[in-house]
Amino acid sequence: MDAAAGAAVERTIVGRPLLYGVQRRTIARELAAEHGGVVHRRTLAQHGIDRHGIRHEMEAGRWFRAGRHTVAVTGPDLGPEALLWRAVWESGSGARLDGASALIADGLTGFTHALIDVSLAADNRHHPVEGVRLHRVAVPSPNVRAGIPRVATEVAAIHAGQWAVSNRQAALLICLSVQQRLTSPARLGLAWRGVTRSPRRAFLGAVIGDVTDGAHSLGELDFTRMVRAVGLPEPTRQVVREGPKGRVYLDVSWDDVGLVVEIDGGHHALALNPIDDALRQNDRVVAGERVIRIPVIGLRLTPNEFLAQVRQMYDVLARNQIR
Incomplete structure (x- = not known):
């Protein structure tokens, strides 16, 4: 040459x-x-x-x-998007965003994470990267097809719940994923049914049940048992009232004092449900009843606080009845 x-x-x-x-x-x-x-x-x-x-x-x-x-190529300080790409490129062959980091790449808002979660096959070469938490998995989840390599949203939500620092954070990430419509209750429930082993299995199963099927999870919570434990009489469940637009079904009621408790499953935060809930609650207040609303996730995380409020309201209304 x-x-x-x-x-x-x-x-x-x-x-x-x-x-x-x-x-x-x-x-x-x-x-x-x-x-x-x-x-x-x-x-x-x-x-x-x-x-x-x-x-x-x-x-x-x-x-x-x-x-x-x-x-x-634009400066030495990397922004959030650049850090995500760097985490994938530098962690090893086949790396992809996972957990909360994949949710953030999908558009999740209202949550920040100190570490970037990345997963890759356990037998692939891997490299430690500052600011990255690496998860080596036996069977990697499939990537989504567009954008930065990451696992599917419903898989990421479940992993985020498993890797969360607390039950409260786990519940938050599961709920945000559905409330912000990054995934649907049906897809999340289907993905969960495919999970055979999981940290926080009982808790995550309950939370995912709350988000995907509020009525069913309410039965599992056994609210009647919970209120009896704080000294309240047994309430009536699935009460029927007549409202301006016909029949209204309430979750729990103590008719003797005019107290209604509405337990909101995860679906209550979606679409126009908050409007319907507000109208139904206001109708009961206009009719002279007191209404306490409890998110079903709240009963998972802080049952004592919510039950104390119900107990206090019942006692106040009972004293007013005596007068």
């Missing part, structure tokens, strides 16, 4: 001519825009930017090393 031919080879990479100067930086910015300001070295190479070009930009202070594979 003569010198000219050798030079031509050096100026090409994977079938593309090497890029220089402004053109190189323009292409890199366009590629990085899809990943929050970072780009994988392999992607740069596929577009004609080799390791020498990368090194030149870094030495000039225009680009920054963010890992073995990750190049920051």
Whole structure:
């Protein structure tokens, strides 16, 4: 090979001519825009930017090393999206976002996480990455098809509940996933039925039941048993009242004092249900009854506090009856 031919080879990479100067930086910015300001070295190479070009930009202070594979082309400080891409690229072959991090990539709001959860096959090579919590799994869950590699939302929600720091956080992540319509109760319930072993199995099964089938979970909670434990008489369940638009079904009632308790399953926060709930509650207040609302998840997490409120309200109404 003569010198000219050798030079031509050096100026090409994977079938593309090497890029220089402004053109190189323009292409890199366009590629990085899809990943929050970072780009994988392999992607740069596929577009004609080799390791020498990368090194030149870094030495000039225009680009920054963010890992073995990750190049920051818009500045040294990585934003939330860039950190997620970096976590996947740097953790190992087949890595994908999982748990709360996958939910955040799906659009979850109202929750922040100090660590990025990433899972990959247990027999794949892996690398520790600062700020990343790595989960090595025997059978990796399938990836979603678009965007950053991550597990399906309903799988991520279940894993988020398993890896949460507390029952309260686990319940929050499960509920937010459904309330923000990242997944449906049906898909979440189907995914849960496929889980054979799980930390917090009893608690997560109860919470997922609350979210996917509130009426059924209410029976399992046995609210009547709970109120008897705090010294209250047995209430009437599934009470029928006549409202302005016909029959209204209430969860629990003590007719002797005019106290109604409504226990809201996870579905009560969806769509127009809060409007219907408010109208039904207001009708009972107008009719002279007192109404206490209890989220069914609240009975899982803080039963004593809610039952104390019911006990106090019952006692107040009973004293008023005597007067």
